[in-house]
Amino acid sequence: MIGSLSPGRRTRDLAELPGSTVDVVVVGGGVTGAGVALDAASRGLSVVLLERADLAAGTSRWSSKLVHGGLRYLAHGEIGLARESARERAVLMGATAAHLVRPLPFLVPDVAGRDVTALAELGGRLGDAVRLSVPGGRGSLPSTRRVRADDVARLTPGVRPGAGGVVFWDGQLTDDARLVVALARTAAAYGARVLTGAEVRAVDSADVHVRVDGADLSLRAGVVVNAAGVWSQQLAPGIRLVPSRGSHLVVPADRLGSPSAAMTVPLPGSRSRYVFALPQPGGLVYLGLTDEPVDGPVPDEDPLPSDGEVQQLLDTMNQVLDEPLARGDLVGAYAGLRPLVLPESAGTGPGDATADLSRKHLLRWDGAVLSVVGGKLTTYRAMAEEAVDAVVARLGRGARRTTTARLPLVGSAPRVALERVAAPQRLVARYGTEAPLVESLGPALVVAGRDETVGELRFAVRHEGARSVADLLDRRTRIGLVPADRERAVAVAEQVLAEG
Secondary structure, three states: OOOOEOHHHHHHHHHHOOOOEEEEEEEOOOHHHHHHHHHHHHOOOOEEEEEOOOOOOOHHHOOOOEEOOOHHHHHOOOHHHHHHHHHHHHHHHHHHOOOOEEEEEEEEEHHHOHHHHHHHHHHHHHHHHHHHOOOOOOOOOOOOEEEOHHHHHHHOOOEOOOOOEEEEEEEEEOOHHHHHHHHHHHHHHOOOEEEEOEEEEEEEOOEEEEEEOOEEEEEEEEEEEEOOHHHHHHOOOOOOEOOEEEEEEEEEHHHHOOOOOEEEEEOOOOOOOEEEEEEEOOOEEEEEOOOEEOOOOOOOOOOOOOHHHHHHHHHHHHOOEOOOOOHHHOOEEEEEEEOOEOOOOOOOOOOOOHHHOOOOEEEEEEOOEEEEEEOOHHHHHHHHHHHHHHHHHHHOOOOOOOOHHHOOOOOOOOHHHHOOOOOOHHHHHHHHHHHHHHHHOOOOEOOOOOOOEHHHHHHHHHHEOOOOHHHHHHHHOOHHHOHHHHHHHHHHHHHHHHHO
């Protein structure tokens, strides 16, 4: 199995770690850290990735599951950032993760206001122009267009009837955590050692001190890449972060008429922020996204949406719904923390709202530690490329140019090849060319009424580094997004873990 993160491999990698010397130690197993590990390993550098919990345990699993082209950046005049997002979206959709990304229509209904849809149409057409200007963008998505009332009723049945709207297109991830796992496994295929449950306690010049499975050990690194996201200040106290919380609600799709397009409604008083109702596989819709500043120390536990955020999301979406949503309709909710970077030129006061801070990333050296923080999930590869360029320059070895823009992740293949994979389409959309193996490991359902199979749990334990019930239910699958379903799945997950 290519890049298998098996229990046996973890045992071997861990045994080789104490006292070893490697080119790069990556701290953090989110999308940025996994992307850096892949880029560095594919350039011929020796790499160890250390993650204190699990792959995608932090911010990277709490996104809106979108690979977007940066329409919001255009509204803020950040043309370069919008072009970077559009370019990276094309890379993911066309070259590196075609099995995980699909085109998704976004509908802005006229019932939200004709001035709103006029602005959305202008923004959509500007986004189309940006898409056409980047490699791979032409033909990757349909163009923005106005639609009639019957189209609105077909695409988003929950919207109040009788009016048309505007449709623009973007990319949707099957699952953000699956992207991180695919990156980590591809890095492992290039020789990177990927160790979860490994907490970096300190970096002393070239010495990296780690606690793994209750034991302390040390190794030496040419460079330490700090990709710890909102926790980056633990290794680089000088970084100025302003974390913000982004929250989503989980709603049964049939409560909104089972939409096939994302419903898009502007946040009252804003010309660049929207609330989306994003249809998901498995009969769910995610309703988001908020942008609330987080004060005080960053907690280790997962954040939760506030009552105010829940009400804001419901109130905003209810402006256009025929039958308004209530709190009783919710089957789950989740929140994540964004590691927004405060510019060096900013003062020491509270400054602007987090919604107005740029999503540009920061690259900063502190001795042997290179911190890469900020940015967006969509642009992880570009961030990793820039970081590893700096690492190669510092070390004086490793390939000077990256190949990750054309390097398929495990499971990926051209769309014509994916269409021929002999497995259920749902599994192909999550595992790509590996779907037949996943299916062979057991077709039984984990929870009645859901699609996830026991084979998916077994595959996660045997090849994806899953070591706990939380790894299985909250990250390798997303059963945990509906707490009632998670409770019913725990016994099956425990049984699969016991099997090994």
